[in-house]
Amino acid sequence: MKIDGTPYRAIWVDETDRWSVRIIDQTKLPWALDLVRLTTMEEMAHAIRAMLVRGAPLIGASAAYGVALAMRADPSDVNLAHALEVLGNTRPTAVNLRWALARMRDVLHKQPPAARTAAAYEAAAAICDEDVATNHAIGTHGLKLIAERAQSGRRVNVLTHCNAGWIATVDWGTALAPIYMAHDSGIDVHVWVEETRPRNQGASLTAWELAKHGVPHTVIADNAGGHMMQRGDVDLVIVGTDRVTRTGDVANKIGTYLKALAARDNGVPFWVALPSSTIDWTLRDGLTEIPIEERSSAEVTTMTGRALDGAITTIRIVPKDSPAANPAFDVTPARLVSGLITERGLCEANEEALTTMFRDLA
Ligand code: MRU
Numbered sequence: 001m002k003i004d005g006t007p008y009r010a011i012w013v014d015e016t017d018r019w020s021v022r023i024i025d026q027t028k029l030p031w032a033l034d035l036v037r038l039t040t041m042e043e044m045a046h047a048i049r050a051m052l053v054r055g056a057p058l059i060g061a062s063a064a065y066g067v068a069l070a071m072r073a074d075p076s077d078v079n080l081a082h083a084l085e086v087l088g089n090t091r092p093t094a095v096n097l098r099w100a101l102a103r104m105r106d107v108l109h110k111q112p113p114a115a116r117t118a119a120a121y122e123a124a125a126a127i128c129d130e131d132v133a134t135n136h137a138i139g140t141h142g143l144k145l146i147a148e149r150a151q152s153g154r155r156v157n158v159l160t161h162c163n164a165g166w167i168a169t170v171d172w173g174t175a176l177a178p179i180y181m182a183h184d185s186g187i188d189v190h191v192w193v194e195e196t197r198p199r200n201q202g203a204s205l206t207a208w209e210l211a212k213h214g215v216p217h218t219v220i221a222d223n224a225g226g227h228m229m230q231r232g233d234v235d236l237v238i239v240g241t242d243r244v245t246r247t248g249d250v251a252n253k254i255g256t257y258l259k260a261l262a263a264r265d266n267g268v269p270f271w272v273a274l275p276s277s278t279i280d281w282t283l284r285d286g287l288t289e290i291p292i293e294e295r296s297s298a299e300v301t302t303m304t305g306r307a308l309d310g311a312i313t314t315i316r317i318v319p320k321d322s323p324a325a326n327p328a329f330d331v332t333p334a335r336l337v338s339g340l341i342t343e344r345g346l347c348e349a350n351e352e353a354l355t356t357m358f359r360d361l362a
Contacts, residue, residue, distance in 0.1 A: 001166040001180070003033060003212055010058050010167045011065060011128065013121070019072060021065045025052045026167060030208035031306055041070035041083050048090040048097075051199070055168020056242045056278055057131050060096030063087040064124035067104045068117070075116035080108055092291040093251055093329045094242040095280045100127055128170045134275040135172035137343040142178025142238065142273055143185070145341070149235045150187045157235050159192040159225055162253035163205035164240025164273065174240040174273040176209065178341065183215045191217040192234060194225055196253060198299040198326060222255050226262035237263050237270045238341070244272070244279045246362060248334030248349030249286025254327055260336040272332075272349070273341040279354065281362050286331040293328040300324035 001008065014020045014037060021044065025034040036052060038044050044066030047053050053062045070083035084101050091097060107123045108116050149156045164175035172180065182189045191210055196202035203219050210217040220228065228234050237259055243251040250256070250272050263270040283289040301318040318324055337349035347357045355362040 001171060001209070001213060009128070009132070009171050010055075011053065011061055011170060013065075013125070019121075021062075021069065023047060023053050023062065024167060026054055026205060027052055029167075030204050031312055038065075039069065040073065041066045041086065044069060045086050045090050048087070054201070055163060056094035056096040056240070057135070057169040057174070057275060058167070059091060059094045060100030060277060061124070061128050061131055061170050063090070063097050064100045064104050064120075064127045067101070067108070068120035068124045071108070071116045071120040075113040077113070080105070080116070091293060093293045094278075096242075096275075096277050099277045103127065131170040131275065132172060134277075134343040135166075135169050135174060135177050138174055138273050138275065138341050139172055139177030139181045141343075141345050142175075142271070142341040143181045144346070145236060145238075145269070145271060146178055146182040146187060146189055147185075150182070150189070155188040155190055156182070157190050157192060157233055159194065159228065159234045159237045159259070159268075160206060161194045161202065161222075161225075161237075161239050161256050161259055162196045163201040163209070165206055165209040167205060167209060168240065173209075174275065174341075175238045176206070177273065178238065179210075179215060180213060183213070189215065191215060192225070192228055193217050193219045194222045194255070194259070195219055196255065197222055200303075201253065225259050226266075229262050229266040229268050234263075234266075234268050237268060239270075239272055241272050241274045241278055242329060243283075243286075243290050244274055244340070244349075244354075245283040245286045245289065245334075246279065246281050246354060247284050247286075247351045248337060248340070248354060249283075249290070250332045250334070250337055250349070251286060251290045251292070251329050252332065254330050257330040257332045257336075260332040263338075264336050269338040270332075270336060271339055271341055272337055275343055276358055276361055279358065279361070284351075286333065290329075290331055292330070295326045295328045297324040297326050300326050
């Protein structure tokens with residue numbers, strides 16, 4: 001997608017040296033566009049852990065390039081195993097990380113050390129290119145849902161949570177891909193952007209993306225979503241996901257489950273957009289089996305923003321003696337999901353539909 005007229009991906013190999021890896025530092029958005037250059041596997045692991053890069057598909061693509069950087073430094077079996085372990089332990093919930101690392105491992109184990117660097121860069125580039133094509137396909141399938149609702153002649157209001165846009169992937173996004181396509185095809189679409197406490201990926205990232213693309217949107221407090229649905233102001237919910245079980249349970253950013261409950265109570269369709277690399281075919285019960293990341297309590301007790309004098313400032317908003325807990329994801333049971341928007345088409349959130357659509361993967 002474009003930023004101020006210039007096309008970008010969320011991760012790429014530096015055009016000048018052709019080996020270091022460039023990312024957009026998402027901890028600086030929306031205040032600054034900082035294109036960080038990463039030169040080691042350790043720097044990539046830090047970028048994933050500290051969420052300079054984030055979003056399930058982008059975490060996978062970043063880890064793949066982390067392996068490439070490791071192989072450039074030392075292509076031995078020992079270093080390959082070390083890189084897979086370090087990168088694999090950066091974040092627990094998004095299964096795309098494990099998926100991408102398994103794919104890199106399978107490619108590199110077949111290569112002698114001398115051939116591994118080139119093979120790793122090639123495999124990482126393929127993961128990125130496939131992610132772009134996959135998300136484009138998700139967009140075209142999801143577009144039908146928005147286009148159907150636009151037939152009434154009224155503006156279509158879509159509510160989304162967290163950031164499942166192009167910067168959460170290599171390009172296009174998952175939940176936002178159908179919205180970009182609807183907007184670009186002339187459909188009057190408006191997005192309710194939930195701020196997504198505690199890290200505010202909605203307020204800082206989704207709002208930034210949509211504004212850069214010119215998509216009408218309004219940021220709301222997370223707590224406002226149910227009220228908007230009760231008033232009939234939401235036609236459709238579309239969110240992304242970090243892991244889907246073979247039975248259709250959906251892990252996504254904390255707060256997603258509450259929106260699914262509100263959507264069910266108000267008869268609002270609740271759709272989840274995902275590439276098949278987000279399906280964990282080994283799991284059946286999302287509630288007990290999907291690992292939920294616990295992040296620092298500082299993400300809850302503090303907020304960072306731009307002060308009126310222009311300085312980026314972090315302030316504490318919780319009394320200093322009050323502890324805080326920070327589960328970063330929740331699980332929405334399949335029964336609350338209207339359907340899944342995948343690269344192969346729209347799919348019911350249940351085992352039969354998923355294993356039929358993805359017979360070759362299941
Ligand atoms: O903690 P984050 O910001 O990595 O969480 C991201 C989300 O929960 C997204 O909704 C999900 O990864 C889908 S991204 C296309």
